[in-house]
Amino acid sequence: MEYMNLTRDDINEMAEGAVILDNLDGAIIGVTEEFGNGPRILYSVNKILDILTNGGAIDREEALEYYYYNIVGGYFGEQNPIFLSDHLVD
Numbered sequence: 001m002e003y004m005n006l007t008r009d010d011i012n013e014m015a016e017g018a019v020i021l022d023n024l025d026g027a028i029i030g031v032t033e034e035f036g037n038g039p040r041i042l043y044s045v046n047k048i049l050d051i052l053t054n055g056g057a058i059d060r061e062e063a064l065e066y067y068y069y070n071i072v073g074g075y076f077g078e079q080n081p082i083f084l085s086d087h088l089v090d
Contacts, residue, residue, distance in 0.1 A: 011031070027048040029044045040079050045084060064087075
């Protein structure tokens with residue numbers, strides 16, 4: 001099953017209460033589960049960077065800076081998103 005093809009309603013149903021970041025649905029690669037915690041959305045950093053640079057307004061380095069400061073650096077709630085650092089491999 002590809003998470004990118006699921007609607008936001010589908011994701012909300014699978015991960016009730018999890019934080020879903022605006023405009024980054026295409027970077028969702030899964031839903032995580034952990035004992036004692038609610039489900040959380042798993043994002044691909046590589047896909048986030050692709051989305052941020054898609055319009056050509058910023059380059060990959062600027063997108064990475066934005067990602068670390070505004071996305072990873074943000075607290076969005078108890079079921080904060082999780083990020084897979086898949087941008088670190090070739």
